[in-house]
Each structure stands twice: as C-alpha cells, then as structure tokens.
Amino acid sequence: MTAGTARAERMLAVSDLHVAYPDNRRLVEELVPNHSDDWLVIAGDTAELVSDVEWALKVLSARFARVVWTPGNHELWTHPKDPVTLRGVARYEHLVEYCRSIGVLTPEDPYAVWTGDGGPVTVAPLFVLYDYSFLPPGAATREEGMAMALEAGVVCADEYFLHPDPYPSRQAWCEARLAATEERLAACDPQLPTVLVNHYPLVRHPTEILHHAEFAQWCGTTRTEDWHRRFRAVSAVYGHLHIPRTTWHDTVRFDEVSLGYPKERSERRWPVQAAFPRQILPRP
Numbered sequence: 001m002t003a004g005t006a007r008a009e010r011m012l013a014v015s016d017l018h019v020a021y022p023d024n025r026r027l028v029e030e031l032v033p034n035h036s037d038d039w040l041v042i043a044g045d046t047a048e049l050v051s052d053v054e055w056a057l058k059v060l061s062a063r064f065a066r067v068v069w070t071p072g073n074h075e076l077w078t079h080p081k082d083p084v085t086l087r088g089v090a091r092y093e094h095l096v097e098y099c100r101s102i103g104v105l106t107p108e109d110p111y112a113v114w115t116g117d118g119g120p121v122t123v124a125p126l127f128v129l130y131d132y133s134f135l136p137p138g139a140a141t142r143e144e145g146m147a148m149a150l151e152a153g154v155v156c157a158d159e160y161f162l163h164p165d166p167y168p169s170r171q172a173w174c175e176a177r178l179a180a181t182e183e184r185l186a187a188c189d190p191q192l193p194t195v196l197v198n199h200y201p202l203v204r205h206p207t208e209i210l211h212h213a214e215f216a217q218w219c220g221t222t223r224t225e226d227w228h229r230r231f232r233a234v235s236a237v238y239g240h241l242h243i244p245r246t247t248w249h250d251t252v253r254f255d256e257v258s259l260g261y262p263k264e265r266s267e268r269r270w271p272v273q274a275a276f277p278r279q280i281l282p283r284p
Contacts, residue, residue: 009035010279011195012040012278013040013280014257014259014277015044015237016239019046021261041195042068045074046069058102070198070199071127076092088166090165118282127181128221129173129200130218131221133220136214203228204220206241210241236253241256242258
C-alpha cells in the first residue's frame with residue numbers, strides 16, 4: 001500500500017501475561033485495540049490455572065478482531081491448585097476446544113492470513129515444546145545438562161508440573177509436535193511470507209543472555225533453527241525468556257514479547273509501554 005492509502009489496523013503481540021498476578025491482570029483488563037480490526041497474537045504463558053487462561057482469552061477475544069494463541073509451558077502445567085486435573089495432551093486439547101468456542105485461533109486451526117498493511121502474510125501459531133537440545137556449555141548429553149542444572153539449583157518447574165501424557169516423555173511429545181508442525185508449514189502457500197508464533201525462541205541465540213545458562217534446556221529445540229528461513233518468516237514472535245527485545249537473524253526480525261512478572265519489571269526498570277503490546281505488522 002502507498003502512504004496515502006495505508007490502513008490503520010495493526011497486528012500486536014504479547015506473551016507471558018501471567019494474569020494470576022493482580023498487576024498483570026489489571027494490565028490485561030486495560031488492554032484495548034486502537035482500531036476495530038486490530039489483531040492480537042498471544043505467545044503463551046497466559047496463566048497456570050485453566051480458569052485464569054479462559055478469563056484472559058475471553059476478555060481479549062471480545063475486544064480484538066482476531067486473537068491467535070499458542071500455549072506456553074505454564075498453560076500445560078497440571079498445578080495442584082487447579083480444579084482441572086487434566087494432564088498433557090488432554091489438557092492442551094481442553095484449552096484448544098475452549099479457544100474454538102470463543103473464536104480464538106490455535107495451532108490446531110487453519111492458519112489465518114493477515115491482509116492489513118504489511119500483508120498478505122500467513123500467521124502460524126506453533127506448538128513444538130522443547131527437547132533439552134539447548135545444552136549448557138560443557139554438557140554433551142541431556143543427562144550431563146540436567147546434572148549441571150541440579151548442581152546450580154536451576155531446574156524448571158516443568159519437571160514437576162508439565163506432564164507429557166500419553167507420551168513417555170516431553171522429548172517424545174516434542175518430536176511428535178515437530179513432525180506435525182513441519183508438515184503443516186510446508187503445505188502453506190509458498191507465495192506468502194509468514195509470521196511464526198511460538199512460545200519458545202526458534203533459534204538458540206536469544207538464550208545466550210540468560211543469567212543461568214543451564215535454563216536454556218527448557219527453552220526450545222535445535223530442530224527449529226532454520227524454520228525462519230525455510231518458511232519465509234518476516235517475523236518470529238516468542239516469549240518465555242521474560243527479556244523483551246528485538247533481535248535479527250538472517251534478516252528476520254525476532255520479537256520477544258513477554259510481559260513477565262511485576263517484580264522483574266520493577267527490578268529491571270522496564271517500562272510496560274516499551275514492550276506491551278509489541279507491534280508486529282506493519283513494521284514499526
């Protein structure tokens with residue numbers, strides 16, 4: 001579009017809303033679009049309890065023209081305080097069905113095409129988990145990496161709350177998700193670029209600034225490191241790290257769009273308006 005005919009709608013993105021925290025819940029309550037055709041992409045970790053996830057998605061889907069959601073690890077937790085005791089795939093499918101009941105797109109639905117300024121672009125929410133292949137420096141195997149994490153006292157709560165049922169392990173669940181997702185992406189219109197949305201970064205580089213290098217094991221998989229090139233991405237949206245920023249890999253923009261925890265924002269003096277929500281298209 002030319003400058004004189006540019007449309008006002010935007011594609012915005014957020015992740016790691018963690019609405020169980022009152023400050024975060026208030027920010028979600030106050031989040032409204034600037035244009036009636038604005039889209040909102042949510043890259044996981046909306047909350048831990050199913051009721052909180054449902055509340056946030058219902059509020060936001062009523063305001064935005066289109067909401068696209070993919071799960072983070074926290075949505076998949078079977079938390080001891082949650083009356084919903086579903087585990088693994090059953091829990092994920094329960095959330096997918098709720099999303100469909102309110103018109104929210106999930107990784108199980110046909111990918112939508114953004115036709116606003118910066119489009120047309122295929123918007124692909126991905127759910128591929130992790131497989132412990134982002135090993136910490138000095139580790140050659142998952143077992144060595146886990147031993148280093150235990151020694152450092154840095155072990156993700158997924159080890160206690162994120163169950164892979166009916167798969168025998170999170171790695172096996174990840175393998176299945178990778179195969180299914182890769183097949184779907186390969187079948188997309190080859191003439192259209194994509195916005196790839198995943199809770200975890202598709203490449204390892206963003207994890208290199210983690211304070212605890214051992215935590216990277218729970219942050220993605222090396223199997224996706226070329227997806228932004230193979231599948232024509234103009235943007236790769238992710239969260240999980242709670243380090244909102246923009247980086248570039250092979251000329252592709254990578255946006256970490258976490259809101260994160262209130263304490264983090266206070267300690268690091270991150271102004272909410274700098275990262276919440278992030279504009280993806282048209283490119284700011």
